[in-house]
Amino acid sequence: MSTPLVDSWRLKIQHKSGFDYAGPVSSSYNEARMWPRNETHQAVLDARVEVWPPARTYRYEDYWGTVVTAFDVHAKHEALTVTATSTVETLPPGDLIDQGEGAAWDELALPENRDRWYELLLATKRTGLDGELTGIAADIRGAHATPHAAALAVCEFVRGEVAYQAGATGVQSDALHAWTQRKGVCQDISHLTVGLLREMGMPARYVSGYLHPSPTAAIGDSVVGQSHAWVEWWVGRWTAFDPTNGVPVGERHVVVGRGREYGDVPPLKGVYAGPQSTGQGVEVTITRLR
The missing domain is CATH 3.10.620.30 (C8orf32 fold)
Structure with a gap:
């Protein structure tokens, strides 16, 4: 069995965020930026974004290349919760530039x-x-x-x-x-x-x-x-x-x-029709799997 060349980590991340409202909200239109990127120093092995109340979601990359999960909620609700769960393989810093290097x-x-x-x-x-x-x-x-x-x-x-x-x-x-x-x-x-x-x-x-x-x-x-x-x-x-x-x-x-x-790049933003928000909750739990 070959030995890994670098000490990569495998991290599981659960990010829960949402809003509470002072009364029933009739509709809301939201964007979540909680989906990690696939790139040179990290690989997304699994990712999902779940919404409560249930809503159909769709994903796209915005102008800056961030994955956006967009969704509308048209059922009356007094709270909105978005839970993003992902497993990501990450690498150490790698090839760093010396202080005297790089563009002049x-x-x-x-x-x-x-x-x-x-x-x-x-x-x-x-x-x-x-x-x-x-x-x-x-x-x-x-x-x-x-x-x-x-x-x-x-x-x-x-x-x-x-x-x-x-x-x-x-x-x-x-x-x-x-x-x-x-x-x-x-x-x-x-x-x-x-x-x-x-x-x-x-x-x-x-x-x-x-x-x-x-x-x-x-x-x-x-x-x-x-x-x-x-x-x-x-x-x-x-x-x-x-x-x-x-x-x-x-x-x-x-x-x-x-x-x-x-x-x-805000993790969660949106607009809604209804009474004022009474607060936003955020919980992030990270587990090192490897």
């Missing part, structure tokens, strides 16, 4: 590269910077010979300045809010990192997915996991890094979607 600053400035990644160079509602942060971006860029080295320095800087604190902000928060209070969650830390990278002229993406919380997870144990966010930047090729934890993206990470910011 003048290559990033070429018209063909700026045109190609134009949308990923623009500030958005959640990634915009103020004058202080713009100056910091210029200083970090000026101190590093290559874009890749500068990108790693940005991740180190943000992690050192903004403390991770669960519940410190909400999904509508932005990079400036997290910077001002010097604390936030992974979405905020990723928004701030993406904003600084783009300010330096580097194409950058916001990545949404899951993270197993323990590097030494025992096989078979189920733990409370989390929806997670990290970043990718382009220096001749895309490279991924988790600024919240200060590590390259590897076997503990599962990619669901990418975009300019959180607004492109």
